[in-house]
Amino acid sequence: MTAASETTDSDALPAHTRTVLDAAIADLGQGTRTWRALTLGQRRTLLRRLHATTAAVAEEWADVAATSKGLEPGHPLRGEEWLSGPYAVLVALDAYADTLGALAAGRSPLDGIRLGAAPGGRTRVRTSPLSTADAVLLSGYSTEVWLQPGVDAATARREAGLGQLHPTEPAEVGLVLGAGNVTSIPVLDVLYELLASNRVSILKVNPTQDALVPVFERALAPLIEPGLLRIVRGGGDAGGYLTRHPSIAHVHITGSEATFRAIVWGTADGAGSGSEREAGSEVGPVSDAEPGPEAGLGSGGAGRAATAEREPVLQVPISAELGGVSPIIVVPGAWSRADLRFQAEHVATMRLHNSGHNCIAGQVVIVSRDWPQRAAFLAELRAAYDRAPARPVWYPHSEARLEAARTAYPDATWCGGGDRMLVETTGEQASALETTEYFAPVLGVVDLPGVGQGFLDAAVAHANERLVGTLGANVLVDPATQRALGAGLERAIADLRYGTVALNAWTAFGFLTPTATWGAFPGGTLEHAPSGIGVVHNALLLDQVERTVVRGPFRPFPRSLSGLAHGFGLSVLPKPPWFVTARTGAAVSEGFTRFRMGGDGIRILATLLRAFRA
CATH class of the missing domain: 3.40.605 (Aldehyde Dehydrogenase; Chain A, domain 1)
Incomplete structure (x- = not known):
């Protein structure tokens, strides 16, 4: 127009x-x-x-x-439409009703x-889990909203409620x-x-x-x-x-x-x-x-x-x-073979959920070229990206966008029967990946030097300065490295200029959590609105919000037991149902939704048993 x-x-x-x-x-x-x-x-x-x-x-x-x-009955990924459709609305209605009840x-x-x-004179609000059901069904996962610097707890409580x-x-x-x-x-x-x-x-x-x-x-x-x-x-x-x-x-x-x-x-x-x-x-x-x-x-x-x-x-x-190009920062550490496989499937999910047609799909994986396990991780990533169930690339104009990516990166690896693109590149060659939201199954890998805090700081700066958009960023770090980084990790989270930052989780968990906030990092204007202006969801109706921080388990059950003693949370899920590789994901996602529909405790036990077969 x-x-x-x-x-x-x-x-x-x-x-x-x-x-x-x-x-x-x-x-x-x-x-x-x-x-x-x-x-x-x-x-x-x-x-x-x-x-x-x-x-x-x-x-x-x-x-x-x-x-x-294009997901016909029986397709293993139909559960996505239960969780990202009626489930998301049902839990939001419950959360808003609780807020109105309090007011x-x-x-x-x-x-x-x-x-x-929180770092930098911020107040953090623990926004989930707030119920026993969430603590059990989504064990190991939590969200917190960080308010803008200078907003104290008393002000947060007084102003919660908005309209x-x-x-x-x-x-x-x-x-x-x-x-x-x-x-x-x-x-x-x-x-x-x-x-x-x-x-x-x-x-x-x-x-x-x-x-x-x-x-x-x-x-x-x-x-x-x-x-x-x-x-x-x-x-x-x-x-x-x-x-x-x-x-x-x-x-x-x-x-x-x-x-x-x-x-x-x-x-x-x-x-x-x-x-x-x-x-x-x-x-x-x-x-x-x-x-x-x-x-x-x-x-x-x-x-x-x-x-x-x-x-x-x-x-x-x-x-x-308005979306954006979302980074996945992989902090180098000593990972087991099971860790490499699980986190590779995690990254593949960030890109392939909804066939890549997500504003929050992970697009650029930032890894250390000095990580001894770099090659092993990338091998697992290629395998996970390839073996995820086949599905249509359905959103309008997606095929043309894939062709544009093919032209920009003729040496890319094509997986999953030829409709998923994996690009491993460095330096200026990464420009298109970092400045174009492909909104299709295109995943890139970018190398940076360093290990430990040096790598993490460089990766944060790269994400802030080179990738367009400010909607969401993901960080993967094993418990031992997390302990070693200590306050430096929290500072890195604070330095990421993104509306949602997920640690050992996908930022989409923040989207799905009604009491979290969803939107761009503050600062968008009519002239320049990277990822947009304002927030949505926010069922606690918080004012002066800066970001949501999601925290999840680096390892699934039963390996999550190893991190429990160090305060990293226990997950009872062997594999989250939203993983594109979860064999029972469709049934578990439907079961989660049906529980939110009627609160049938017996039925949810059966769903959890199915989750253990994921």
Whole structure:
């Protein structure tokens, strides 16, 4: 969408479509009054109703989502759609309901939650596990939210609640432009708009999720019936019309930086990256040109130059989650053969989950060229990357992006039948890998010198300075090396300029944890928004957030017992169900979700037994 084409884009919409969109927004105007009239207790009751309606369609939701991605019944990776779809929404609804319950009783959502100090004058909030169920099902994993430097514990407790601290203030009508890759994202974004900002929403679903609209309408009926939500379909022309509608007070998008620029500046400059994630589907006719190094998320030099002296065409505030190139820093240590194999499968999962069509997919593995086990680790990584179950590369334009990567790296290794690319490179050759979010099964390995703290510090600096985006970073380090690094490891975590940092875990665990926050590292602007502006999820409704830190077990059960005495946590999972190599991952992921649907303790025991056969 160019500035000159704005009127044309709107006029291109059929009159009937404009009438439907206008009517939906008008309905939401009444919804703002309804929301304002609800007490905190009534809002909590509403969330409980949403839990019931979501549970009622969970099986259909997972089935439609999996089938739409080419995962037929019986496919071992169908469990991804249980966890990243209805499971994520159910646990979020429970967490938000707990927050509203605390506020309704006159308490802070942080009452009873442990707060402590983090490096650099920060306060950390222990955000999971907060229940016995989480402590058992996800044993060994935890999350904490670090607040911005200078925010003390008393302030954190006092300000937790965001919009729900002032529930009677006038509500607004916002637009949510839904993501096309992960099915829970549009729903979670709608919930956060409503609860963090008292903002009712018109949700425009990405065309890749059109098949789920009937499921969404039934799951979200308690929001739709009183006019708190309207769901519409459409392409870029409908998105463009909605972003410029005079009754819209705020826009939220999960998508590409090119689409973000099109919304804010009315320009398709650098739009090659728009096809990376949204295929130009959200707003305006974004180009389908494929990404090269110059179009990488966060590099955006051409786009920023084009907008530097221009007034934004968007007249309302915007928040966004825009992805990025995520590092996986492998800290050298003395690893067993089992460690090498497990962590290789871990890295393969970070890239191959959802066929690589994730904003948080790991893309650049940073290893030490001085690590004696480097060759052994890379051999295990190639094997794990190759043996993961076959699946379609389904997201629009993915084949062309794979071809662009093939052109940039003609000597790369192709795995999994030829649709997964593994690049081992150094120096300037890594430029395309580090500046292009491929949003496809492309994984790169970059060497740096050093061991110990020297390597870790160099890897952190490399990730901060060379990789585009600030959404998430992963660090893998064995317990012995972790003990040796001590405070230096915590300092390195603080130095990583990413919205989520995962230690011995994948940052997607932070996405899946409702009481964690999800979004770019603070500092994004309209002119330059690497990975976006603001956060979502955040079911404790924390204010002045800087990042989420995820911690997980370096070793699975029973080998995790070796780290328990040193305080590194005990995992009862032999292999997490989200690993692409977990043989029982589909059944366990479904079992986890069904437990969240109804809390059947007997059923979850059977699920845990299946987990032991992963």
